[in-house]
Amino acid sequence: MQKYVLLGNWTDRARETFLEIPERVKLTKNIIGELKGSIDFFFTMGEYDFVAIIDMPDEESMVKYLFKAYEARYITIKTLRAWTDNEFAEMVTEI
Template identity: 35%
Template sequence: MTTYILLMNWTEQGARNIRESPKRLDAAKKQLANMGGSFKAFYLTMGEYDMVAIIEAPDDAVLARFALMLATGGSVKTRTLKAFPEFAYREIVTSLG
């Protein structure tokens, strides 16, 4: 599984319907599980982003479909970061020679 970090902001629509946000999160978790992925962590944040999620998905295509599905709901805008675990970081840096 590949790890991704989703940085999310509510849209105006999402902010207007903030009380429904927990239900939308539950639905998103189910959607991702049906696609073979999972939420590893979810945070409400202060600052530039409203929410941050740590997600695992089988591959980039699955995560792209999931992010597009979130966007079509109209409640959040996302930025996706592909995350490399420490062992991969060490391999990458070591491969530099």
């Protein structure tokens, strides 16, 4: 599985229907599950409204999710590819 960190903010459209956010989170979890991935959501204070940690089987699955997320126009996100400490150590030792 590949790991991704999403730093996100609600759009004005999402803020107008703020009470629907929990349902959108459930929908997001279902979409990611259908793509054979998993997600942990964290609501935050500060520069970002939420942080999500996503595990996906491959980049193609992640791109499919991102297209669906952007299509809804409820969030803006920065996506970061992440590696565990063990994955990073393995990459470095192969150099």
